Amino acid sequence: MEETMTAAKNRIKTFKTIQSEVESTNRVALSVDCVIFGFDENKLKVLLIRSDLKQYQGQWSLLGDLVEPNEGLDEAAYRILKQRTGLNDLFLEQVHTFGEVERHPASRVVTVAYCSLINIQHHKLKILDNELHWHDIDSVSEMAFDHKEIFDTSYSQLQKRVREHPLGFSLLPNKFSLRELQNLYEAILNIKLDRRNFRKKFFAMDFLIDMDEVETDVPHRPGRLYRFDYAKYEKSTKKWNGIAF
Amino acid sequence: MEETMTAAKNRIKTFKTIQSEVESTNRVALSVDCVIFGFDENKLKVLLIRSDLKQYQGQWSLLGDLVEPNEGLDEAAYRILKQRTGLNDLFLEQVHTFGEVERHPASRVVTVAYCSLINIQHHKLKILDNELHWHDIDSVSEMAFDHKEIFDTSYSQLQKRVREHPLGFSLLPNKFSLRELQNLYEAILNIKLDRRNFRKKFFAMDFLIDMDEVETDVPHRPGRLYRFDYAKYEKSTKKWNGIAF
């Protein structure tokens, strides 16, 4: 190389330079935390595990784990979810990354939060670990680490997302009544909805397939059962304005 | 401790255990990349810097840096932004975290993307480093690392955010005409808008303060100048339905 490099040329770093720069930088531990929402008994739930850190004994925490060396972030989230719930065929979305210096008592751990919606009916048998528990959304208070903040952020995001896309279906059994669907939306958004307008809106969306079946074991007129037409929804190109309530 | 611990008790880890677990885990380098949007000459711009990595010579990259050991993520983003543009009094939002294993050629570097909107008129003098350049949004193609993907994600998020909140104002000079405001929205959203309906909508929002001044140096009827009432916007509690166009 020339002696008379310009400033512009001076700033160029070779691979080795960059490598040693990156290698010598302070590195952080990286984890993923999953906020797993479910729906049961007309209540929105979140799946929590008892903290395994003595310092937080008795407190609840999100399902998290350190990211493996050769694992992408999404990959890690899917792995953790699979390990804990048994399934991987579900909606999973990155929410936010939390990196306050002191957020973990032992060391600097930056965590990437993921949010997931699962159908409790389909997954309930997989929860063998009795340190796991479905909590009612409104009973979540103190949590280990900064997990309450992560939960709050994820719940807000869920509320927002559910108004933009018909995601709620993934929380329901394959066949559901419109009442169940409405209960779900009311639970997520924490508002009351008008039954007729709600039905009108979802029928107009045209993603519901009438199963020609009705509920059983209800002590009153049973509702018709529907399933969500995921294929049609995925293919629909018409601009999606979200679901106003 | 007792010999006959239950399984539940067995899983509890002391601080020291956790600490050594976290310390011994594979750690990653952590960086922040800022996608800085500006607006000038009726074009939406993004501020890029020539890559300082020889491998990517000639290619453009986002403004990024490694996160310092005692620095939070937001803090790091503000620092980088301040270092590069001189200002810190601006909107800054985390967008997404990118952690593919091979995204950085030298080592595992996980990066947290932040998005920011700045007023080019106010900041243009701060850009002393001639490796920095404002690029037209539609001329951004190949970039170093996975920065094109980060840019795309951030731009999509900007388009979405700008429909939800009147953020666009932060890209404009303090005083602006409605034509400038409309040009901005058209540039961000990449659509044409009806002038009368656009004006109607923004006047109805009631966050514009008429400055009782008009444009100068235009070879036609000058437009009135307005400024955005940030205080009123912040205070407004009325639910914000977003800006439909």
Add this chain to the structure above:
DNA sequence: AATTTAAAGTGTAAAAATTACACAATAATT
């Protein structure tokens, strides 16, 4: 078998928001 109970299912009218659309007013330039 008749009655009760509880929720399902259904339509319409008013209000609000969105869209489409055209001409007169103004300042600078020629």
Add this chain to the structure above:
DNA sequence: AATTATTGTGTAATTTTTACACTTTAAATT
């Protein structure tokens, strides 16, 4: 004085949202 380019303005049609009440149905009870 005429030309040019853009500002500024209103209304009607359409679509979307909201508010609201009665009949139907199946199971459970009497």
